[in-house]
Amino acid sequence: MKSLNSVDAAVVKANSAFHAAKQADRQTRAAWLKAVGAALAEHRDELVPLAMSESHLPEARLKGELTRTIFQLNLLATEAERGEFLDATIDHADPEWGMGPRPDLRRINVPMGVIGVFGASNFPFAFSVIGGDSAAALAGGNAVVHKIHSAHRELGWKTAEIVKSALSAAGAPDGLFETIEGREEGTELVKHPLVKAVGFTGSVGGGRALYDVAASRPNPIPFYGELGSLNPVVITERAWDERGSDILAGFAGSVTMGVGQFCTKPGLVFAPLAAEETVNAELPDLLAQQALGPGMLTEGIRDSFLSAFESVKSVDNVETVVGAGTQNPPSPGLLQIKAADVEAARQVLETEMFGPAAVIIYYASQAELLQVLELLEGQLTGTLQTVDGENPAEVISILTEKCGRLLRNGWPTGVTVSYAQNHGGPYPSSTIQSTSVGTAAVGRFLRPVAFQDFEQADLPVELQDGNPAKVYRRVDGEWTID
Numbered sequence: 001m002k003s004l005n006s007v008d009a010a011v012v013k014a015n016s017a018f019h020a021a022k023q024a025d026r027q028t029r030a031a032w033l034k035a036v037g038a039a040l041a042e043h044r045d046e047l048v049p050l051a052m053s054e055s056h057l058p059e060a061r062l063k064g065e066l067t068r069t070i071f072q073l074n075l076l077a078t079e080a081e082r083g084e085f086l087d088a089t090i091d092h093a094d095p096e097w098g099m100g101p102r103p104d105l106r107r108i109n110v111p112m113g114v115i116g117v118f119g120a121s122n123f124p125f126a127f128s129v130i131g132g133d134s135a136a137a138l139a140g141g142n143a144v145v146h147k148i149h150s151a152h153r154e155l156g157w158k159t160a161e162i163v164k165s166a167l168s169a170a171g172a173p174d175g176l177f178e179t180i181e182g183r184e185e186g187t188e189l190v191k192h193p194l195v196k197a198v199g200f201t202g203s204v205g206g207g208r209a210l211y212d213v214a215a216s217r218p219n220p221i222p223f224y225g226e227l228g229s230l231n232p233v234v235i236t237e238r239a240w241d242e243r244g245s246d247i248l249a250g251f252a253g254s255v256t257m258g259v260g261q262f263c264t265k266p267g268l269v270f271a272p273l274a275a276e277e278t279v280n281a282e283l284p285d286l287l288a289q290q291a292l293g294p295g296m297l298t299e300g301i302r303d304s305f306l307s308a309f310e311s312v313k314s315v316d317n318v319e320t321v322v323g324a325g326t327q328n329p330p331s332p333g334l335l336q337i338k339a340a341d342v343e344a345a346r347q348v349l350e351t352e353m354f355g356p357a358a359v360i361i362y363y364a365s366q367a368e369l370l371q372v373l374e375l376l377e378g379q380l381t382g383t384l385q386t387v388d389g390e391n392p393a394e395v396i397s398i399l400t401e402k403c404g405r406l407l408r409n410g411w412p413t414g415v416t417v418s419y420a421q422n423h424g425g426p427y428p429s430s431t432i433q434s435t436s437v438g439t440a441a442v443g444r445f446l447r448p449v450a451f452q453d454f455e456q457a458d459l460p461v462e463l464q465d466g467n468p469a470k471v472y473r474r475v476d477g478e479w480t481i482d
C-alpha cells in the first residue's frame with residue numbers, strides 16, 4: 001500500500017507532465033494513445049488471464065472488453081487528431097453587431113490539468129486503469145492520476161506498468177499517467193489542490209462520498225460520477241400481446257448477463273397485469289437456464305447483492321417469484337409488485353440490486369403506468385418494448401426526462417463506443433449529466449477560454465486566421481473547415 005505522501009508525489013509529477021505535454025500537438029498526443037492501445041494488444045495474453053483470476057469474469061467477455069478498450073483508445077486518438085472537441089469559434093470584430101460594436105473574440109476548449117480517475121470493479125479494462133475516463137482525459141491533453149481498484153489490484157498495477165512504458169517509449173513526458181492505491185489515498189486525490197476534475201465509475205454510495213469531498217474543497221471541482229441505475233423496461237400491452245414470450249427470453253438473457261453485474265442491467269420491468277400468469281409460468285425456468293459464469297466479482301459484491309435483494313423483498317406488498325440463491329454466483333431472483341402499491345414502496349424504485357435480480361411491476365392501466373414512471377429517479381437507460389406504429393408518446397416523454405439513453409425493442413446491457421453514444425443520466429445515475437462513453441466524453445475534461453483582440457501569433461493555432469490546423473470551426477456563426 002502506498003503512503004499518503006505518494007498521492008502528492010503522483011499529482012505533482014502528473015502536473016509537471018501536463019505542462020510539458022502542452023508543447024505536443026494533437027497529432028503527437030494521438031500517437032501516444034495509439035501506442036498505449038498497441039501495447040495493450042501486445043500484452044493481451046498476459047492481461048486477460050490476470051483479469052480472469054481477479055474478477056471471475058469469463059475469458060470471452062474479458063477478451064471482448066480488452067478489444068473495446070483498445071478500440072476506445074484509437075477512436076479517441078482520432079478524435080484528438082480531428083480537434084472538433086475544441087469547439088473552436090471565431091467572431092471577427094464587427095462594428096455593426098446588433099447590440100453594439102463587437103471586438104474580435106475567439107474561443108477554444110483547453111485541457112484542465114491533472115484528472116483523478118476511479119474505475120469500477122465490473123469492468124477491469126473498459127472502465128478502469130486506461131478505460132474511457134483516462135482515455136478521454138489524455139485525448140483532451142490532460143494528465144491522469146488513476147486510483148487502482150482493490151477488486152483487481154494486480155491487473156491494475158500490471159496495466160499501469162504497460163501504459164507508462166508505452167507512453168514513455170512514444171515520447172510522452174514522464175508522469176503523464178500516474179497511479180495510486182487505497183481508499184484514503186483516493187480521497188486525498190480528490191482533495192488535492194492540483195487535481196482539476198475527477199472521473200469516477202462505481203457505486204452510488206462510493207461516488208456520492210467522493211462527490212461530497214470534491215464539492216466541499218475550498219475550490220470545488222467537477223466530479224463526473226457514473227453511478228448505479230435500475231434501467232426500467234416498459235412492455236406495452238400491444239408488445240406483450242404480440243411477442244410476450246420472446247420479450248421474457250430476451251429479458252432473462254440481459255438480466256443475468258455478467259451475473260447481473262452491469263450498471264445497465266434491466267432491474268425494473270413494467271408489464272401489463274395480463275402478463276402475470278405467463279411471467280410466473282415461464283420466467284423462472286428461463287432464468288434458471290441462463291449460464292452465470294464462475295462467480296461474482298468479489299465476495300463483498302455478492303454480500304451486497306444478497307442484502308439489497310433481501311431489503312427489496314421485505315418491502316410491503318413485494319412478492320417473491322423466485323428467491324436469489326445464496327451460493328456464488330447466486331441463482332437469479334425475481335420479485336413483483338403491483339403498480340398501485342409502488343408509491344408506498346419507494347425502495348423498490350431506489351435500490352440497485354447489483355447482481356442477477358429484478359422487480360416486475362404490473363400496471364392495470366396506461367394511467368397507472370404513467371403515474372408510477374413519474375416516480376422513477378434518474379437512470380442511465382430506459383427501454384421500450386413496443387410494436388411498429390404504436391408511438392407511445394407519453395411514455396417516451398417521461399423516459400426522456402428520466403434517462404440518458406432510450407432503447408426501443410432491445411436490451412440495455414450493451415453500450416457501444418461511438419460518436420452519438422450517451423452513457424450518463426440524471427442523478428443518481430450520474431453526478432453531472434454527461435457521457436462517460438464515446439467521443440463526447442472528452443469534453444468533460446476541457447474548459448472554454450475566450451481570447452479578445454489577440455495578435456495572431458499569440459493565439460492557439462486552431463484559432464489563427466487561415467485555419468492552419470485545419471479543424472472545423474464556427475466562424476461568424478457558420479461552421480467551416482476553411
Ligand code: NAP
Nearest residue numbers: 118120121149150183186201202203206209226227228263
Ligand atoms: P465502488 O465500490 O463504488 O468502487 C469504485 C471505486 O471507488 C473504488 O476504487 C473504491 O475503492 C472507491 N470507493 C468506494 N467507496 C469509497 C469511499 N466511501 N471513499 C473513497 N473511495 C471509495 O463500485 P464498484 O463495486 O467498483 O462497482 C460497482 C458499481 O458501479 C455498481 O453500482 C454499478 O452499477 C456501478 N457502475 C456504474 C457504471 C456506469 O457507467 N454508470 C459502470 C460500471 C459500474 P476500493 O478499491 O477500496 O473499493
